[in-house]
Amino acid sequence: MAGSGTAHLRDQDALLRVEHLVVEFPAGAGRRVHAVSDVSLDVLQGETLGLVGESGCGKSTTGRAIMQLPRPTSGTVRFEGQDLTRLAGDELRRTRTRLQMIFQDPISSLNPRRSVRDIVGEPLSIWGLGTPAERGRRVAEVLDAVGLDAETAAGRRPHEFSGGQCQRISIARALMLEPRLVICDEPVSALDVSVQAQILNLLEDMKARYGLTLVFIAHDLAVVRNVSDRVAVMYLGKLCEVAPADELYRAPAHPYTATLLASVPVPDPTVRPDPDPAADELDAELPSPLAPPSGCRFRTRCPRAAAICAEREPEIREVAPGHFAACHFALEPAAATSRHPWREESDV
């Protein structure tokens, strides 16, 4: 997997179109961390793209590179038709108002010394939008939209709120300038199970109300399926598979996606966890991003790896209509389903 190529990009006008994105960091002694290596993605207006993978796969780096935080090593990021990598200074700042980000840890992403009113209203004051009274009204309106009582919340500071409420404040701040695209980087993974659902529902509501397009980055496969229209799976800086959400979960074509899905614990005791001894034989070690394996980067852990996988990097290709995978031995969608029969029932 772990392949390159752009076969999965669509012809339509995408709101965001990332091509051949590469992000590398110097690691001393002339070595480089290959965090993101030739990743291409597109997101249509109104769509939610889920970006999923384990730690170190480059999903957060991809999200940040789209924001130009920091700028990617190479590749293009076209947003509303403009290449962000070529913009600088004031032009970039202006464009970025329509592109916002929500982070994992809601408490550390809010300034503890400022009131919620200031935090949420800051984007307006930075851009000098509206009179103070108008700003106040806008802050109240957005706080209300994210489910906070504007009157009591506005004067308080972040420490007076729970994690879930802080995430609501972060969402309010991201919505202030009426962005078109919001990048959510693990927005619910720091939250309690019972609060997660509140925030996921809120994101869906905000998306409908403000006509947002989302890039939703997370490691939790169930969460990603819940919010996404299309899902992209990453491994060690490469894209493995892209497909409509339900399709990808029903019939994973890439062996890595299949392994991931088979690993998710299911809250159903009639499904005994897979006692498959072969699964333990798999090397659990993620190769170093300093020296990624040749050819397909997943081959060192792949049950289907063959000689060709070390020699040639698989190109991403269409394995079923709208379903793309970068693998020399992509699973037949039907075969993939029967390997994990437990996944079938719910998908009727």
Added chain:
Amino acid sequence: MTDPTNSAPHHRDFAGPPGTHALLEVEDLRTHFLTGRGAVRAVDGVSFTLERGRTLGIVGESGSGKTVLARSIMGLLPATNVVRKGEVRYEGRRLSGLAPSELRELWGAEISMVFQDPMTSLNPVVRIGRQITETMRFHLAIPDAEARTRAVELLRSVGIPDPARRLREYPHQLSGGMRQRVTIAIALACGPKLLLADEPTTALDVTVQAQILRLLGRQQRERFMAMILVTHDLGVVAGRTDEIVVMYAGRIVERAPTPVLFSDMRMRYTQALFRSIPRVTDPAHRRLQAIGGRPPDLAAPARGCSFAPRCRFARARCHDEAPPLVDAGPGHSYACWYPAEPGEAAAEAS
């Protein structure tokens, strides 16, 4: 409230021959932390029994008291500003009265614990080998050479390749999953009869989590070791435990044999928690049934049911009077005034 809640050991059906003690008996255990804001009732009257070789899942969100419960059983609590009441008996012996030196005889040899973060539970400046042989030398008084041989075997049995080489390495040279395998090897080194695993896979990636859970299950069966698996994830306990207790605000709100809990959950919190989790098998964009509000403040316990402020089914009585644990069938009890009908929860969730 002085509760009838959570008293009386259940599970006569699992008990050993008459006259023998259960492996672990916890009776009306309370652990309160004294803070500037008053007493935080982290564990507030918990009772249960665990038989030899059985696996118990303790499920709850952060702040439900599940970790403090595990630490209270082990006797790993801060020395000051803690009020601990109730009994913990291991093979009939009261643990609460034991001196630190007596507890040390027990730790590792009889009862072991695996923690959430393998990096902080391993000593970063001591080689893996010494960390594993340390407990064996202390408890088993075997020669170094034999301890090393056993350590190699242990590492192999927990799935670490090239174990002899790994013994000479330091924790930072291992990945997170490998480190957790090492902490499991240390916990198993002296053949304990009870293993407490507190969120053992929460810090790990999902593919590694699956491997560690398989490893724990295999070791537990092969050694006929009892295990308490503490987690926030209902998926983790579903296929791997004999019995589950659900905790909320320091108390057990429902307990049942695992299949029964999932098919017949009665307590409204259990039901709400179960319904609020997104499933990997559910179609995209299915509306989640979120639980409103936030987890309770343990320093200001509610007079009534602690879940009442967030419960869709709460009525006046729920706010005034704490519900006791009542029996709902063999090994199944719950604390709720207006419970789900038998089978209702499962039917609606699917």
